[in-house]
Amino acid sequence: MHIPYRMRLFRRFLLFFAIAFLLPLASHAGWWYWQTHAPDWRRADWTSAKLLPAASVEPEATVHVFAARVGRWRGIFAHHSWIVVKERGASAYTRFDVVGWGAPLRVNHRDADGRWFGNMPESVVEIRGEAAEHLIPRIRAAVADYAYSSPGSYLAWPGPNSNSFVQHVLAEVPELHQALPPTALGKDWRDDGLFAGLTASRTGIQASLYGLAGVTVGWVEGVEINLLGLVAGLDLRSPALKLPGWGRVGV
Template identity: 80%
Template sequence: MRIARHFLLLFSLVFLLPVASHAAWWYWQPSAQDWRYADWSSAKLLPAAAIEPEATVHVFAARVGRWRGVFAHHSWLVVKERGASAYTRFDVVGWGTPVRVNHREADGRWFGNVPELVTELRGEAAERIIPRIRDAVKSYAYVQPGSYTAWPGPNSNSFVQHVLAEVPELSQALPPTAIGKDFRDAGFFAGLTPSRTGIQASLFGLAGFTLGWVEGVEVNLLGLVAGLDIRQPALKLPGWGRVGI
């Protein structure tokens, strides 16, 4: 009984309290109540492709809409070959055919929420990996209508995590609030992290542990992640996400 009480106390402090506090903060944030009235326009984070001659790769993430924004981000990838006149955006959505190309503006708001830049590569480094990113997009397994599942996955974050695993040179972890990034359809998984810099164990993405230089320390319970960022010191809090430098 004492162990159970200690576990419940720890779970409440580490998981439930951050989520509850973020829910209270989120309640007061302006938000469109319907996707038809939300702002999906460019957030002006990227220069016009025509004036950006070098190859670029970007990973973005933005809070999802309505009450789900308490918990989760939606992530996507953007690539541009050297000399290309337009960016190409890849992401997964929950209706119709999941994998979409240029579904929205490359740096567009998601349900009115301004995206954050997760990582980027430019120049020759980007040019080398863009073909592999395109191959990774094609190799994503969940492409049939109806294969999308918001929780625990596969979803938009499962898709981006798949690409990051196929192209570990991107060397970046998704936000801890990218629910679905740890989804594993095979059940129990134990092996290297997507960045190949540590180890990870996961049970359908519903429970797991990660320890890696890029991913940091993460404990996953029911898709909520708590932990530490080692490389760039910060806390990882359920609901709030990464809190630090």
């Protein structure tokens, strides 16, 4: 029996989707199920993870981007990210992130390196000294320029959300020269719908449809295929796989 060409293509796509997207996501869901999680936000640990020294003992300017798994079942496939800055000689860090309740854009509503729903943050960007001094005013300007900071403008999926916000800053300040984790759901959301242009780092190109489907190829971002917000691909700078659920797996 002859199978039409389009049907063969469709079957190949389903096989690719199952192997590259569903299998990693299902295996991470199984692993996540056996981990210990806070039952709700009230009983979660939001305290400092002690990743940053006290601002008073570190005189130089610093810039940080952190990401941590979100709470409960959503942690299977998603991270929350935020930005931290400290001017030279400042006595405290300033944390910027977007949340899904009340006014989305928050300043210092948690410790700069605080756990998120009890989950340990990981460092995505760290810049110190004179380079940080030059970037901090532009980061603050990008934060002020974020268009989705009014109540009701947050949308967990496909965006705009916390990762859409951090991606906005990365795009406005490409000298940060880093990509969010592949599990930063919402990073590929674009407010103009069908987007085609340079990546946030200006080292490659990207096409995206509201963050629901797209392709990214860049030196900083690597190779990414996005389907429904899930990302599979390769890290080119530091060779690694990018897998739905697991995130970056490699060196």
